[in-house]
Amino acid sequence: MNKFRILLFAVVGILFSAMTTFAQVEGAAGGAGDNAFSVNKYRAIAAGVGFAIAVLGGALGQSRIGAAACEGAARNPGAAARIQTMMILGLALIESLVLFALVVVFAVVKATAT
Helix, strand or coil: CEEEEEEEHHHHHHHHHHHHHHHHCCCCCHHHHHHHHHHHHHHHHHHHHHHHHHHHHHHHHHHHHHHHHHHHHHHHHHHHHHHHHHHHHHHHHHHHHHHHHHHHHHHHHHHCCC
């Protein structure tokens, strides 16, 4: 419960700090064009942070799969070939999710450039 509470407060803090991004007074120096530039800039930063989180999750998942496969092969050497096949399948699926996140980041950044 304590970890959930910490995560909740972290998410709420990030959301509250993101509100100031859109809090520009109408007619301020630079006008609406400056606000659009700021939003696009923060969109690109958010895409990069999101991809970093996706890569971190993929790396943690792949390391856990590798550790579990090594442990399973050590406990039952006769099933090592089947374990290795399932491990490679799992690694490919995780890597495809990370590559999909990269495609999404490219789509967001390209939309920012236009």
